[in-house]
Amino acid sequence: xxxxxxxxxxxxxxxxxxxxxxxxxxxxxxxxxxxxxxxxxxxxxxxxxxxxxxxxxxxxxxxxxxxxxxxxxxxxxxxxxxxxxxxxxxxxxxxxxxxxxxxxxxxxxxxxxxxxxxxxxxxxxxxxxxxxxxxxxxxxxxxxxxxxxxxxxxxxxxxxxxxxxxxxxxxxxxxxxxxxxxxxxxxxxxxxxxxxxxxxxxxxxxxxxxxxxxxxxxxxxxxxxxxxxxxxxxxxxxxxxxxxxxxxxxxxxxx
Numbered sequence: 001x002x003x004x005x006x007x008x009x010x011x012x013x014x015x016x017x018x019x020x021x022x023x024x025x026x027x028x029x030x031x032x033x034x035x036x037x038x039x040x041x042x043x044x045x046x047x048x049x050x051x052x053x054x055x056x057x058x059x060x061x062x063x064x065x066x067x068x069x070x071x072x073x074x075x076x077x078x079x080x081x082x083x084x085x086x087x088x089x090x091x092x093x094x095x096x097x098x099x100x101x102x103x104x105x106x107x108x109x110x111x112x113x114x115x116x117x118x119x120x121x122x123x124x125x126x127x128x129x130x131x132x133x134x135x136x137x138x139x140x141x142x143x144x145x146x147x148x149x150x151x152x153x154x155x156x157x158x159x160x161x162x163x164x165x166x167x168x169x170x171x172x173x174x175x176x177x178x179x180x181x182x183x184x185x186x187x188x189x190x191x192x193x194x195x196x197x198x199x200x201x202x203x204x205x206x207x208x209x210x211x212x213x214x215x216x217x218x219x220x221x222x223x224x225x226x227x228x229x230x231x232x233x234x235x236x237x238x239x240x241x242x243x244x245x246x247x248x249x250x251x252x253x254x255x
Contacts, residue, residue: 042091071098130200191220
C-alpha cells in the first residue's frame with residue numbers, strides 16, 4: 001500500500017534526514033537539498049544550487065555529507081548527441097535508504113490522522129479509508145494482471161508491487177499453491193496500529209488474483225516479511241459433472 005499522507009515541511013526532522021550538520025541551519029539546508037533530490041532527481045549540483053540559491057561550494061559540501069551517509073548516490077547523464085564532448089554530467093539521485101528516511105518520517109502524522117478519523121467518525125471510517133486506498137491499487141494493477149495467463153498472475157502482482165517499493169516475490173508454497181512475499185512495507189508502522197490497512201490489501205489481492213488468499217505473516221505485526229498464501233486455482237475449479245451435481249443437490253437446475 002502506498003503512503004497514507006505526506007508533508008512538505010523543510011524541517012530536517014519532518015523530512016526524515018538525520019541531523020548531520022554542526023548546527024540547525026546546516027541541517028535544515030541539507031534537508032532541503034535531500035528533499036529536492038528526492039522530488040526532482042536525478043539532478044545536477046548546478047541545478048540544485050540554482051533552485052536553492054546556494055553557492056557551488058555550499059552545494060558540494062552538502063552533497064558530500066549526504067553521499068557519505070548513503071542518502072544519495074552519483075549517476076552519470078547520457079550524452080544527448082555524439083556532437084557533445086567532454087565527460088558526462090554528474091547527477092545525484094536518492095537511494096533506498098534516503099527514500100526510507102523520508103517515508104518513515106510520515107508515519108506519526110499518518111497514524112495521528114487515522115486516529116483522529118476513528119475518534120471523530122468511528123472505526124468504520126478507517127475501514128472506508130483503507131478500502132479507498134486499495135481501490136486505487138486494484139485500478140492500477142488490474143489490467144496488467146488480467147493480461148497474463150492465470151498461472152502467471154501471482155508473479156505479475158509481485159512485479160507490480162515491487163515497482164511500488166514493496167520488494168515482492170512469488171514462489172511455490174511448500175503445501176501447494178503459491179506464496180506472495182513482500183519484503184518491505186512503506187506503512188508498516190501505521191498498519192501496526194490500524195490492521196484495517198492490511199486486511200483491505202489482502203482482500204484486494206484475492207480479487208485481483210481471482211482465488212482465495214490468506215495472510216500468514218505481516219511486517220506490521222513484527223514478522224520479517226509479509227507473506228500471503230494463494231490457493232491453487234485447480235482447487236477452486238470443479239469439474240462440470242461435479243458442479244451440476246452440486247446444483248441438483250441444492251435444488252438448482254443444471255444447465
